[in-house]
Amino acid sequence: MTEHLTIVTHPLVQHKLTLMRDKKASTGEFRRLLREISQLLAYEITRDLELTTRGIETPMQEMEAPVLKGKKLALISILRAGNGLLDGVLELIPSARVGFVGLYRDEKTLQPVQYYFKVPEGLEDRHLIVVDPMLATGNSSVAAVDLLKQAGANNISFMCLLAAPEGVARMKEAHPDVPIVTASLDERLNEKGYILPGLGDAGDRMFGTK
Numbered sequence: 001m002t003e004h005l006t007i008v009t010h011p012l013v014q015h016k017l018t019l020m021r022d023k024k025a026s027t028g029e030f031r032r033l034l035r036e037i038s039q040l041l042a043y044e045i046t047r048d049l050e051l052t053t054r055g056i057e058t059p060m061q062e063m064e065a066p067v068l069k070g071k072k073l074a075l076i077s078i079l080r081a082g083n084g085l086l087d088g089v090l091e092l093i094p095s096a097r098v099g100f101v102g103l104y105r106d107e108k109t110l111q112p113v114q115y116y117f118k119v120p121e122g123l124e125d126r127h128l129i130v131v132d133p134m135l136a137t138g139n140s141s142v143a144a145v146d147l148l149k150q151a152g153a154n155n156i157s158f159m160c161l162l163a164a165p166e167g168v169a170r171m172k173e174a175h176p177d178v179p180i181v182t183a184s185l186d187e188r189l190n191e192k193g194y195i196l197p198g199l200g201d202a203g204d205r206m207f208g209t210k
């Protein structure tokens with residue numbers, strides 16, 4: 001993937017995203033749609049995975065058929081909302097290792113507060129796909145990528161549902177080597193750091209906590 005930002009404009013993604021943005025969507029609908037979109041975003045973020053071939057026999061003849069090269073993948077969820085993307089991607093890549101970075105945004109300072117960090121061993125040899133539905137100021141995702149790089153990672157992609165221009169710029173400045181895949185580049189942040197038009201607080205909508 002050479003582009004720093006890829007917006008997945010596929011009609012199914014855009015339709016489902018609109019249903020999610022609607023404040024009338026129930027917690028259950030929101031969660032189901034996020035899971036469905038996560039698989040469509042995964043299709044895009046994994047398009048450069050390396051292939052090799054394996055000899056198999058179809059009912060008709062032998063062939064050398066493509067299979068994933070098996071370069072080690074790890075999915076990293078930024079808690080809590082990242083888990084809404086994680087499950088769907090894991091269904092597509094069931095053998096992936098999984099790590100968690102626990103961060104919440106201080107409502108006043110908009111700075112991330114870390115409360116958890118648990119990742120698979122050997123990060124230096126893995127391709128990491130970091131998932132979090134919201135890239136707002138970018139403070140959380142930049143902090144998560146900082147922590148992962150400090151732990152040895154050097155091959156990281158970032159998947160989100162919505163990105164604000166401010167967050168994309170911040171990530172590009174801090175981590176120009178980390179490509180971003182998103183369903184939408186929204187307009188801007190409001191004075192409280194929420195994405196506009198956005199969809200509100202992803203974690204609260206997904207888990208019904210507000």
Ligand SMILES: O=P(O)(O)OC[C@H]1O[C@H](OP(=O)(O)OP(=O)(O)O)[C@H](O)[C@@H]1O
Nearest residue numbers: 079080081104105136137138139140203
């Ligand atoms: O780009 P930023 O300005 O840092 O904002 C984005 C972060 O905010 C949300 O998490 P939140 O702090 O609400 O935690 P939660 O997932 O537990 O709800 C979201 O899931 C991101 O992690």
Ligand SMILES: O=c1cc[nH]c(=O)[nH]1
Nearest residue numbers: 136194195200201202
């Ligand atoms: O709009 C926003 C910004 C940060 N986190 C969210 O969940 N939503």
Ligand SMILES: [Mg+2]
Nearest residue numbers: 201202203204
């Ligand atoms: Mg939240």
